[in-house]
Amino acid sequence: MNTPLSSSAFEYAPAPESRSLVDIAPSYGLFIDGEFTEAADGKVFKTVSPSSEEVLSEVSRAGAADVDRAVAAARRAFASWSALPGAERAKYLFRIARIIQERSRELAVLESLDNGKPIKETRDTDLPLVAAHFFYYAGWADKLEHAGFGAAPRPLGVAGQVIPWNFPLLMLAWKIAPALATGNTVVLKPAETTPLSALFFADICRQAGLPRGVVNILTGYGDTGGALVAHEDVNKVAFTGSTAVGKQIARTVAGTDKKLTLELGGKGANIVFDDAPLDQAVEGIVTGIFFNQGQVCCAGSRLLVQESVEEELLDALKSRLSTLRLGDPLDKNTDIGAINSAEQLARITSLADRGEAEGAERWTADCPLPSAGYWFAPTLFTKVTQAHTVARDEIFGPVLSVLTFRTPEEAVAKANNSAYGLSAGIWTEKGSRILAVAERLRAGVIWANTFNKFDPTSPFGGYKESGYGREGGRHGLEAYLDV
Known part of the structure; x- marks a missing residue:
């Protein structure tokens, strides 16, 4: 005689991913010109795990002087980086993509700890897409003349990039991969609540042998991002975040020759x-x-x-x-x-x-x-x-x-x-x-x-108060080229 199954849901045994996969240091500095360094004024802040309210690490808080240093480093690196043949820049992007794949389990755990999102999302969605974006734009680096933006499209210079906390590493990839593929150098500010994956990415840049100053990471609050956006030696601003902050950035950039893309809020x-x-x-x-x-x-x-x-x-x-x-x-x-x-x-x-x-x-x-x-x-x-x-x-x-x-x-x-x-x-x-x-x-x-x-092959962006410009795909190259 068959016994009917209970109507209650099956219980799942805990299946935790090992936290020991990631080694978080007690403190981190700013990543400027290929080295980790303290903020000029010595200011720091703490990053907290939202699932436990545990302090994960202490992070340097960049000020205006640090923004100056990072932009200057990016400017110095721009001449040699932009002069490299596209195929040579592609080699660095391919290396970064492979290292991300090799360290994907570590990075997935880190992202879940610092952001609060489930490990199956960071493991199965975020990290594969991060690597895919670097692979994809590595493929474009030596084909820019055939991208439909003219016979000899040129990089803009130094890109100031500000990213949000909801997809920290993925938004970093959306910003940095096309910027480097097109010959620009980068100063990136991650969100203050999720700085760790960007700092781990700085280590990946060193592991890949990326030339000093090509990528710089400044951790801090809104004032850090504001100083970066307003810096007179930044040629391109890319921002993903709230509509209110996006409007403020648009006002700051108005009247300058900076190129701007904004990916803002939505109500889909x-x-x-x-x-x-x-x-x-x-x-x-x-x-x-x-x-x-x-x-x-x-x-x-x-x-x-x-x-x-x-x-x-x-x-x-x-x-x-x-x-x-x-x-x-x-x-x-x-x-x-x-x-x-x-x-x-x-x-x-x-x-x-x-x-x-x-x-x-x-x-x-x-x-x-x-x-x-x-x-x-x-x-x-x-x-x-x-x-x-x-x-x-x-x-x-x-x-x-x-x-x-x-x-x-x-x-x-x-x-x-x-x-x-x-x-x-x-x-x-x-x-x-x-x-x-x-x-x-x-x-x-x-x-x-x-x-x-x-x-990564598909463009993403919005209309109205969701911003303007496109990221991803061939369209994502245009934002970083003088066409």
Whole structure:
């Protein structure tokens, strides 16, 4: 006689990745002209693991004098680096890519510790893409004359790059790989809450034998980035981060001859039609908003579902969210990691509370939250209108707002009714509908029957308050060339 299986979910045994794979030093300096050095004024700050609130290391805090030193080092290196044949620059990029692959397990653990994201994301998504970007742009280094930007495109000079905390190493790769391939030199400032992977990358540059001064890493707060952006000897500024800071940078650069690209916030619409494969759509919705705890600029944070399938889809979605595992980022079974910082957790909490106060119906997955660290359970809001704050503002957390529509025209109108224009998703079995809807969406990246899929050969960027310029693909070369 067969005994029926229990209706409860199977329990997973802990499967932690070994923390011993990464050796974090008690302190780190700035990386300037091929060497680690203390800040000129001796200032330091601490970087904390968001899952445990443990201090991981003490890091130098760069000031204006340090920015001057780093830019001067990059300027000195530019003459010889830009004069190298493209094939020679490519060799360095290939070396960096191979070393990243060799050290990928170490770097994945480091990123999960410093950022809070699950190890299976850093291991299976972030690190493969980081290496792929360096491999891809290494291939372009000796083919720039055939990239469509003129017969003899020239590098701009010194690139000042400021990256965010949600994908620290991947955003570094997006910035540094095309800059080096095109013959520019770099001064990069990582986010203050996630400085460690950039400092480990500095060591990779030395391991690859990269000439001194070609890449410089300045850790610090917003004032460090501000000094870098405003520096008179920087020729190119690249920024990924919030729209508010992006606007401030645009004001700083206005009136100068600096080239600028901005990749800013988003409020992506994920549109599900009544003929969509709902099980597949549910997985895409989860990937769209709960990947990296929703701390993704192109997250599908607005779900637009056709009225006739709303109830069925929401039932399936809530059931799926109830199976997500929240906890230790180093556990290979973890789906939802820690929020990056106390400040970001406070913002998410405030906006979610505001959504509830404005009348939207809140549903939160029933899961225990660890006693230490920064955590927010997967949450969705229904009965949402265009007027609700949770439908307009970028929350940058694991919070999904659900709106409904009846016709494709209404779906497009609601999707485009946003200050942002970075990403969108379309779920339907009809290819003609995908094309018809996509051409009317004002979004830089549109996925069809999938979400959050990236490739170094594809350009990425947005419209409106999501910024301007493109990163990735052949288009990503143009931002670093005088064409």
